[in-house]
Amino acid sequence: MENVFLIHNDITYTYQKLLLDLNNKEFETPYLYVKDNHPYDVFLGIIHSLLFDYPIEVLDGDFSEKEISELGIVVHALTLKTKLKEHLNLQKLDEVMQRVKDIENWQLTLYTSGTTGRPKKMSHTFQTLTRNVKIHKKFENDIWAFAYNPTHMAGLQVFFQAFLNQNTLIYMFGESMKKIPALIEKYQITHISSTATFYRNVLPYVQGNIFSKVKRVTFGGEKFDLLLERKLKAVFPNAKMINIYASTEAGSLFTAQRDTFEIKLEHQQWVKITAQQELCIHHSLLGHSKSLSLDSDWFHTGDLVELVDETHFKFLSRQSDMINVGGYKVNPLEVENILMQAPGVIDILVKSKKNSVxxxxxVADVIKSEETDEKELKKVLKQFATTHLQEWKVPRIIKFVDELPSTRTGKRVRK
Structure with missing residues (x-):
């Protein structure tokens, strides 16, 4: 049986097909712009760029022409291509892996998700993208649920971990949540990596099941949710729960079990936390960007953290997410974590609304369980909030919604 590289929409792409398509590609392109972000074409373009050691700029397939122009890219440049002087004749996947190991100067450029303004352009080397990738024979049978946007940092991290160990990827990003349990069971998935938002959305459909083959559940891109972890542990009883701190600027830097991140010895001199509790990273750990603003060689991440001790911290909030209510700073994540404990709540988003006083x-947007009455739950939430939160942290408006908006990377939107 041929080794499977990717399964997407019930279509199987083998590593043998990947080799054949790499051998048949005749052109290099400066931009990787794949309509609808078709994952196989995205991965094929990245691997081809890597093997031929030419720089590539990865764009979201759903960027409009206006968005592309605002990034400073001339739209017709997306179709530029140069005929290759060399052709590949790869017969075995091991030849690809050997060639990849010898790459030194390759550069991949991608964009931040743009949740706090215009997306920033960041360039990375193979080394910075694969800083925390582990390659070992013991990983050779791993089967990954791919639940990130393939054109963003988190997706690239999962892709390289799977590809460099010749694993299978089961594509789930944008998939109907109702289908997820069947996909996990059908393909005997062993590893899942996604945002807390993805796990919250899929939880109603997986609860009551036990998926014993899943060995690892990884959180990334958003604040870790201890309540959610407990619920997922009942579904994935044999899974190790891992929390990852990564960014488009730095790639994957810190890992944690539960919510306390460790600053490894080799990174300690390159990480600092300001008096205002903002996490800062030295430029030596970052990718390259002309537009990146540094303060004496330090990058201000915009992430507020709590220092536990000299080598450990907890993530609190994005600085831009903090809400000013009558002079009090409110962390919406704190409010959400409290209200998520109320019976009948499936998911909740706390955001702000302008007020003259x-x-x-x-404002709390709430997704409730089908059997829960709206009027009754609104009373419960108001009472729950009043009991467990200070007055200025209590949502004044509670709305019931069918879904919560998310960014291109699958994170929740507060604005």
């Missing part, structure tokens, strides 16, 4: 007030 307090400047801003809190």
């Amino acid at each position: 307090t400047g801003e007030l809190l």
Whole structure:
């Protein structure tokens, strides 16, 4: 049986097909712009660029022409291509892996998700993209659920971990949540990596099941949720729960079990936390960007953290997410974590609304379980919030919604 590289929409792409398509590609392109972000074409373009050691700029397949122009790219440049002087004649996957190991100067450029303004352009080497990738024979039978956007940092991290160990990827990003349990069972998935938002959305469909083959459940891109972890542990009882801190600027840097990140010895001199509790990273750990603003060689991440001790910290919030209610700073994640404990709540998003008296007030968008009555749950939430939160942290408006908006990377949107 041929080794499977990717399964997407019930279509199987083998590593043998990947080799054949790599051998048949005749052109290199400066931009990788794949309509609808078709994962096989995205991965094929990245691997081809890597093997021929030419730089490539990865764009979201759903970028509009206007968005592309705003990034400073001339739209017709997306179709530029140069005929290759060399042709590949790869017969075995091991030849690909050997060639990849010898690459030194390759550069891949991608964009931040743009949740706090215009997306920033960041360039990475193979070394910075694969900083925390582990390659070992013991990983050769891993089967990955791919639940990230393939054109962003988190997706690239999962892709390289799987590809360099010649694993199978089961594509789930954008898939109907109802289908996820069947995909996990059908393909005997062993590893899942996604945002907390993805896990919250899929939880109603997997609860009551036990998936014993899943060995690892990884969180990334958003604040870790201890309540969610407990619920997922009942579904994936044999899975190790891992929390990863990564960014488009730095790639994957810190890992944690539960919510306390460790600063490894080799990174300690390159990480600092300001008096305002903002996490800063030295430029030596970052990718390259002309537009990146540094303060004396330090990059301000915009992430607020709590220092546990000299080598450990907890993530609190994005600085831009903090809400000013009558002079009090409110962390919406704290409010969400409390209200998520109320019976009948499936998911919740706390955001702000302009107010002439307090400047801003809190609004809670709530997804409830089908059997829960709206009026009753609204009473429960108000009472729950009043009991467990300070007055200025209590949402003044509670709305029931069918879904919560998310960014291109699958993270929740507060604005």
